[in-house]
Amino acid sequence: MNNTFDIQRFGLLLKRKWLEFGKIYLITLAVVFGVILAAYAIAFWPVFTGLEPFNERKISFRVPLFIGLGFLFLTAVASSYFAHLGQKPKTIIDLLIPASTFEKFLAGVFFTGILSTISYLLIFFLTDVVFVANLQDAARDKVYFFSIVRHGLYAPVYILPLFVTSIFLLGSVYFEKFHYIKTALSVMVFIGVWMAVVFKSGELLTRGRHAVENNPIVHSGDKSPLECMLTLLLIVLTIVFWVITYLRLKEKEV
Amino acid sequence: MIEIKNLNFGYSKKKLLFKDLSMQLKAGHIYGLLGKNGAGKSSLLKNMAGLVYAFSGKIDVIGYNPAKRQPALLKEICFIPEEFYLPSVKIDSYVKANAAFYSNFDHNYFGDLLAEFDIPVDQKLVNMSYGQKKKLIIAFGLATKAQLIIMDEPTNGLDIPSKAQFRKIMAAALTDDRCIIISTHQVRDLDNLIDTVIMLDESCVALKASVEEITKKLCFKRIKELDDTVIYAEPSLSGYHALMPNYHDEDSKLDMELLFNAVLAEKIKIKAAFN
Incomplete structure (x- = not known):
């Protein structure tokens, strides 16, 4: 018997987890779907009923809605995944289920990082397609939401869902209670301290000096090196957070 | 089956619950673990199941280190905790989701135990009484055919007929390759059931006979x-x-x-x- 990973056991674990986690997950997804539907209905209804003509401003709500709601949904799901480990009776059952810690961790990554992202993208794009498809033919091609993605986004954006969920997944296993608030506060404090350190150290290091004009990274006109570095940084940080989550799960006690 | 050598464990390094605790538990026995409140009965059981980590010492359970929580060992452990959680599903959904992890799970035996414990099979688990839930997890645990059965206060919440049923079922569940450890305050519940007594007091084993x-x-x-x-x-x-x-x-x-x-x-x- 492989004590680290077994595909059949992993499948059983996903099935078992769905029994407990699936209900909360589907309710959250339904709420998210309701919010998207409501936002689209409010914006498109006057156009459909002929009260107002269609213009680009009518659909400017989509980007902030997509980012804001997506962030809330992904972080809420990730933050609740291991939250039950703060309760002794649930922890005992979870730790003693005959699956490896790696499989339990991987199931967490699957539900929070992969399934949540895919399902969110799917319901957002489908809602968008349904509403936009009912617009006049002339406007339709320009305003599909996925047409923004089709031309390619800033590369780190593709990593962001995994990065954000990795932080909140760690928070769900690290804190015993109030996982979401504590994780959000920790991230804010960390960003604050980090920015202060970068700002202060930058000020100290560059005091009395002039900026170099032809910095190959910042001023080349080609943003790809910076983009690559940022993408790489996010990938590395995501992996680091996952490793810490795995170790934290491994050392969890009742 | 279980070998504990020089176990040092505590919830704080300043105050150890077990100091150099050693003992051996063999298959084919029902052990009764007794001790005052706070003597460490539940903690010892958790150490055996790998739910907590000792500061030092060695625990060997069927050739595995329980602290590693390897699936091969976990499927041979049936742990009935004092406080437990059951999801809001029916018995058959619960069994479908959990039984597959245990390769030796005996569905017929589980059905027999449910009948013997008089548990309504079509009821949602959350709607059951505490005693019914307890009997259900005992039935499920025994049906896994695990080699090591650990029970922490199993008779808490059971009515008088259920306690008698429990004793009967546990006595029948003992086989030559199984080891059963029962921790309880209610010593009379273990009358005629256990064959070996382990008493914990002041960080060590006061009696094992x-x-x-x-x-x-x-x-x-x-x-x-x-x-x-x-x-x-x-x-x-x-x-x-x-x-x-x-x-x-x-x-x-x-x-x-x-x-x-x-x-x-x-x-x-x-x-x-x-x-």
Whole structure:
């Protein structure tokens, strides 16, 4: 018997987890779907009923809605995944289920990082397609939401869902209670301290000096090196957070 | 089956719950784990199941280190905790989701146990009473056919008929390759069930002996007056319930409660009787 990973056991674990986690997950997804539907209905209804003509401003709500709601949904799901480990009776059952810690961790990554992202993208794009498809033919091609993605986004954006969920997944296993608030506060404090350190150290290091004009990274006109570095940084940080989550799960006690 | 060597464990490094604790538990036995509140009964069980980590020492369970939580060992452990959680599903959904992890799970035996415990099969788990839930997890645990069965206060919340059913089922569940460890405060619930008594007190094992060995070395009697031979006695309506060395190979029935109190009150004398 492989004590680290077994595909059949992993499948059983996903099935078992769905029994407990699936209900909360589907309710959250339904709420998210309701919010998207409501936002689209409010914006498109006057156009459909002929009260107002269609213009680009009518659909400017989509980007902030997509980012804001997506962030809330992904972080809420990730933050609740291991939250039950703060309760002794649930922890005992979870730790003693005959699956490896790696499989339990991987199931967490699957539900929070992969399934949540895919399902969110799917319901957002489908809602968008349904509403936009009912617009006049002339406007339709320009305003599909996925047409923004089709031309390619800033590369780190593709990593962001995994990065954000990795932080909140760690928070769900690290804190015993109030996982979401504590994780959000920790991230804010960390960003604050980090920015202060970068700002202060930058000020100290560059005091009395002039900026170099032809910095190959910042001023080349080609943003790809910076983009690559940022993408790489996010990938590395995501992996680091996952490793810490795995170790934290491994050392969890009742 | 279980070998514990020089175990040092505590919830704080300053105050250890177990100091250099060592013991061996073998298959084919039902062990009764007794001790005062806070003596460490539940903690010892959690150490055996790998739910907590010791500071030092070694625990070997069926050839595995429980702290590693390997699936091969976890499927051989049935742990019935004092406090437990059951999801809001029906029994068949619960079994479908969990039984597949245990390769030896016996569905027919599980059905028999449900019937014996009189558990309604079509009811949602959250709507069951505490006692019904407890009986359900006991039935599920036994049906996994795990080699090591650990039970922490299993009779808490069970009514009187259920306690009798529990004793009957547990006695029938013991096989040569199984080891059953039951921790409880309610020592009378374990009467005629356990074959070995383990008592924890002051960070160590105060007593570990089989029922046969105990009744061979100690005699449990009702006496009118106390004399010098009595190790420990408790007053009763007709005199005293007394515990004394069994010098004349007398047959007596083990009084677990009396023994428990005697071990706490007269630890040195009891140890001397076993040496």
